[in-house]
Amino acid sequence: MPHYILLSRDNPAQFADISPAEMEALIGKCAAWRQSIEDQGHAISGEKLSGGTGRVLRRGLAATDGPYTEAKEVMGGFFRISAASYDEAAALAASCPHLEFGSIEVREIEPTP
């Protein structure tokens, strides 16, 4: 089955004043989402990227802040999931609780020949 990467961008400032109860609810929701992906027979793993912003390196240019800073959205982390097709991966991403806080980019990982 092909694998897809879900790149999550959101605005971390939204979490600055969250109550423990809200936090609990949110983490619970995310845990439930992960579980539902697994229950549907898809592999899922994920990582949080540290720090708010990254840098873009281009030959001949100085390193600049990541491309997302103007939008106040940063790449928070990513998931790797297996799905039968791009559409199925997109459908799975559409139920991701992270969408409440920003956007998710869905990309297929080029299958190993």
Add this chain to the structure above:
Amino acid sequence: MQLVGELYERQYGRLVAALVRMLGAARLDWAEEFAQEALLRALEVWPFRGVPPNQEAWLITTAKRLAIDRLRREKLPVEPLLLQEKPATDDRLAMIFLCCHASLSEDLQIALTLQAVCGLNARQIARGLMLPEPTVAQRLVRAKRRLREAGARFDEPGQLDSDLAVLYLLFNEGCAVTESASGWFHADLCHEAIYLARLPAQRRPDAQALLALFLLQASRLPARVNEAGEAVPLQEQHRARWDRALLAEGFAHLERSAAGAAVTAYHIEAEIAATHAAAPSFAATDWARIALFYSQLPPSPAVRLNHAIAVGYRDGAAVGLAALNGLDHPGHLLSAARAEFARQLGRIAEARTHYTTALAAARTDA
């Protein structure tokens, strides 16, 4: 994986307490900052990586790492943080001791306990105590400054009396707020007080009596508000809605609290709550017993008022009204009691006057 909501809500207080143990009471500010930060990291990381099997350990490790980073940056020794952690429950109890330090007035004690032990922010505390937010923020700052100035230490022994008193206040705040609009707050506070009272209750009969009192009172919370969110007086409560599990536990603790030699006010108040709890209906309440218990409590305006009301239900409204005469009680409850007894006697005009006074006073109370 399901997270246990209650557990998570308590993590903040545990983290702060554990960090204060390591960093010292003078760094309560830092402890709060790192606890907050660790919870925030959890919020950022767990959604991607999944929830770790031992959340508490993950949080404490993260908070500790933050603290070590800060100490290194400030060129301070990091050894205290490398020490073995004590069980978190003890830390939380010691944390209440610290928040109830003798250098702090009651107002400051409550605000600080709500923040450092219960994890509420200034806005939530302000909402719960019905105070302006800047007032609460000032109290929190003042409380921490006083602790530093007084050289307060984590784990100072011999403060259990004020410790119990603050739990009592915490619980009362929770109950009082039940009748206001912010219903979300009340049960939290009451259950927080119950949770915290369990710790000293294992060691002291008076704390056990206090726990019994909390449990018996809290059992009525579900019946105290109707579907429309209005307060329901005891007379009209559906007793079937009382929480049977809390009641049973309350009675059990009350029985065990009799082990000590001393009868404290908490014992007597718990007996009063138990008498109400044991009554099959309002009419069948043993008012003689309740009046007797009130007469054994150290007299205060509230105790005198409640005693007079119990006497009124025991001996009739006319006696009750006479007993209320000469009482002085701030707020609306005295007028409300007079109005109720006058109404029972059919003295409608008099009842109306008292109800009007009570209503006016209730508005200023709020």
